[in-house]
Amino acid sequence: MLSVEQLEQFKRDGFLVVEGFASLEEVAALKQRGEELVEAWDPEAISVFSTRNQTSKTDNYFLDSASDVGFFFEEKALDEGGKLVKPKNRAINKIGHALHDLDPVFRRWSRSSHVADVMQSLGFQRPVPVQSMLIFKQPYVGGEVVPHQDSSFLCTSPLSCVGIWLALEDATQTNGCMWTLPGSHLDGVHRRFVRAPDGTVSFEGDMPEFEEAAFVPLEAKAGSLVLLHGANVHTSKENNSPVSRHAYTMHFVESAPGYTYATDNWLQRRAEVPFEPLYDISGSSSTPETPPAFAQPPHRCRQAVTAQS
Ligand SMILES: O=C(O)CCC(=O)C(=O)O
Ligand SMILES: [Fe+2]
Numbered sequence: 639m640l641s642v643e644q645l646e647q648f649k650r651d652g653f654l655v656v657e658g659f660a661s662l663e664e665v666a667a668l669k670q671r672g673e674e675l676v677e678a679w680d681p682e683a684i685s686v687f688s689t690r691n692q693t694s695k696t697d698n699y700f701l702d703s704a705s706d707v708g709f710f711f712e713e714k715a716l717d718e719g720g721k722l723v724k725p726k727n728r729a730i731n732k733i734g735h736a737l738h739d740l741d742p743v744f745r746r747w748s749r750s751s752h753v754a755d756v757m758q759s760l761g762f763q764r765p766v767p768v769q770s771m772l773i774f775k776q777p778y779v780g781g782e783v784v785p786h787q788d789s790s791f792l793c794t795s796p797l798s799c800v801g802i803w804l805a806l807e808d809a810t811q812t813n814g815c816m817w818t819l820p821g822s823h824l825d826g827v828h829r830r831f832v833r834a835p836d837g838t839v840s841f842e843g844d845m846p847e848f849e850e851a852a853f854v855p856l857e858a859k860a861g862s863l864v865l866l867h868g869a870n871v872h873t874s875k876e877n878n879s880p881v882s883r884h885a886y887t888m889h890f891v892e893s894a895p896g897y898t899y900a901t902d903n904w905l906q907r908r909a910e911v912p913f914e915p916l917y918d919i920s921g922s923s924s925t926p927e928t929p930p931a932f933a934q935p936p937h938r939c940r941q942a943v944t945a946q947s
Pocket of ligand 2: 788
């Protein structure tokens with residue numbers, strides 16, 4: 639469980655690093671499973687993941703990956719004709735987004751008691767892991783992740799998204815660790831990433847300009863966990879080094895009574911792959927006296943929302 643000091647830090651800063659959260663054996667098992675998945679994958683359908691060009695085109699492979707284990711490549715690992723110029727295990731950007739439900743090895747870790755303890759410490763009553771990503775940040779081709787807030791992508795009413803990011807390899811400033819803006823979660827959610835009925839996805843609203851010097855590095859040893867409040871602004875740079883930076887990340891939302899998941903979030907599950915809460919204590923306690931640590935500021939999740947999970 640998180641200590642009172644750790645919870646205070648998370649509420650104040652919008653992020654928290656928990657060193658030594660996973661054992662080196664757990665880390666090795668997840669890393670090895672990731673490598674096996676890439677080995678078994680035949681990259682005939684190539685979908686490139688870029689946080690820059692995600693905005694306008696309809697990409698069914700991306701949308702379908704909400705209920706699947708999808709493979710996304712680095713832009714820099716493809717030539718102009720879309721052919722891989724690197725071996726697939728050095729070209730992959732990430733695997734997502736239902737790994738935590740569909741893959742037995744990732745499922746076991748994602749639903750372990752230590753993960754549940756963290757969510758309970760944060761005040762979640764019925765947390766649903768809505769997405770997971772195995773991120774590779776490969777040597778030389780690992781792309782930038784532009785500054786963003788996870789609640790822009792995973793809107794609930796009221797807002798509740800929290801990310802947990804596990805380093806599977808040491809993340810340093812050299813190989814593209816994350817950077818965060820302390821306290822940025824107190825300024826609200828600046829934009830939303832929404833999906834129209836025809837499947838087109840787009841951003842609504844603009845991110846402000848941030849001063850680069852205000853970001854602090856989130857260096858993390860393999861096994862460390864980084865908690866990210868949904869309104870926290872974070873980013874990671876390109877990896878121009880010879881060393882990869884593997885990480886496994888999951889995003890949770892609250893689904894206790896009173897919380898709804900936006901029907902225009904990009905991430906919608908097919909009926910045969912329903913969301914599954916990690917645990918449910920929502921019936922067992924009355925409304926907490928203090929707001930949970932994940933409570934988020936006023937937001938712009940304006941569209942009609944319905945309970946989904
Ligand atoms: O691993 C990264 O570089 C970015 C991860 C991220 O944005 C997240 O886990 O929310
Ligand atoms: Fe993120």
